[in-house]
Amino acid sequence: xxxxxxxxxxxxxxxxxxxxxxxxxxxxxxxxxxxxxxxxxxxxxxxxxxxxxxxxxxxxxxxxxxxxxxxxxxxxxxxxxxxxxxxxxxxxxxxxxxxxxxxxxxxxxxxxxxxxxxxxxxxxxxxxxxxxxxxxxxxxxxxxxxxxxxxxxxxxxxxxxxxxxxxxxxxxxxx
Numbered sequence: 565x566x567x568x569x570x571x572x573x574x575x576x577x578x579x580x581x582x583x584x585x586x587x588x589x590x591x592x593x594x595x596x597x598x599x600x601x602x603x604x605x606x607x608x609x610x611x612x613x614x615x616x617x618x619x620x621x622x623x624x625x626x627x628x629x630x631x632x633x634x635x636x637x638x639x640x641x642x643x644x645x646x647x648x649x650x651x652x653x654x655x656x657x658x659x660x661x662x663x664x665x666x667x668x669x670x671x672x673x674x675x676x677x678x679x680x681x682x683x684x685x686x687x688x689x690x691x692x693x694x695x696x697x698x699x700x701x702x703x704x705x706x707x708x709x710x711x712x713x714x715x716x717x718x719x720x721x722x723x724x725x726x727x728x729x730x731x732x733x734x735x736x737x738x739x
Contacts, residue, residue: 569589569590570587570588570589571588571589571590571591571592571621572586572588572591572592573591573592573594573597573601574591574592574593574594574597575593575594575595575596575597575598575601575604576608577608577611577612580612580615580616584615584616588618589618589619590618590619590620590621590654591612591616591618591619591620591621592620592621592622592623592657593608593609593612593620593621593622593623593653594622594623595608595623596628599628600625600628600690601623601625601657601689602623602625602626602627602628603622603623603624603625603626603641603644603648604622604623604648606647606648606651609622609648609651609652609653610651610652613651613652619654619655619685620652620653620654621653621654621655621656621657621685621687622645622648622653622655622656622657623656623657623658623689624641624644624645624648624656624657624658624675625641625658625659625689626640626641626644630661631659631660631661631691631694632660632661632662632663632668633660633668633671638660638671638674641658641675642674642675642678645658645675645678645679646678649678649679649682649684650682653684654684654685655679655684655685655686655687655711656675656679656684656685656686656687657687657688657689657714658672658675658686658687658688658689659688659689659690659691659692660672660675660691661691661694661695664696665694665695665696666695666696666697666700666701666704667692667695667701667704667705667708669704669707669708672688672704672705672708672710673708673709676708676709676710677709680709685711685712686709686710686711686712687710687711687712687713687714688705688710688712688713688714689714690714690715692705692713692714692715693715698715
C-alpha cells in the first residue's frame with residue numbers, strides 16, 4: 565500500500581493558524597470554502613508561504629456555478645494560475661468540464677502544461693465526480709498528464725463511504 569498523505573483545505577489566514585503545527589503534508593489554499601472553494605488572493609498565498617514550509621497548492625476557480633467555463637473565464641484561470649505559480653504556489657488545483665460534463669481535454673491540457681512548465685503539481689479537483697463516466701475521465705486525465713485527482717468516487721455529496729467501491733476499482737485499474 566502506498567504511503568498516506570494528509571492534505572487540508574483552508575480558506576483564510578485564521579484557518580491556517582488553526583492547523584499550523586498539525587501533522588499534515590500539504591495545504592490546499594482556497595477562498596470561499598462555503599462555495600466549494602474559489603481562487604485565493606496572492607496576498608494570502610504569500611502571507612502563508614512566509615510562515616510555513618509545507619507545500620501549498622492553490623485552487624483556481626473563478627465562480628461557484630459549475631465547472632464549464634467560457635473562453636474569457638479560461639483565459640482568466642490561466643492568468644490566475646500563472647500569477648499564483650510565480651508567487652510561490654507549489655501546484656494548482658483546477659477542473660474543466662464540457663457542457664455534457666465530460667472532461668474539457670483542451671483546457672485541461674493547457675492548464676497542465678502551464679503548471680508543469682513551472683515544475684509544479686497539476687491536480688484535477690472534484691469536478692471529476694460530476695463526470696458521467698469516471699473510467700473515461702481517468703483515462704482522459706492520464707492522457708493530459710494530470711498528477712493527481714481529488715475525488716470521493718462519484719457525486720455522493722460528501723458521503724465518501726458510498727464511493728469507496730468505485731475508488732477501489734479506479735485505483736486497481738489505473739495504478
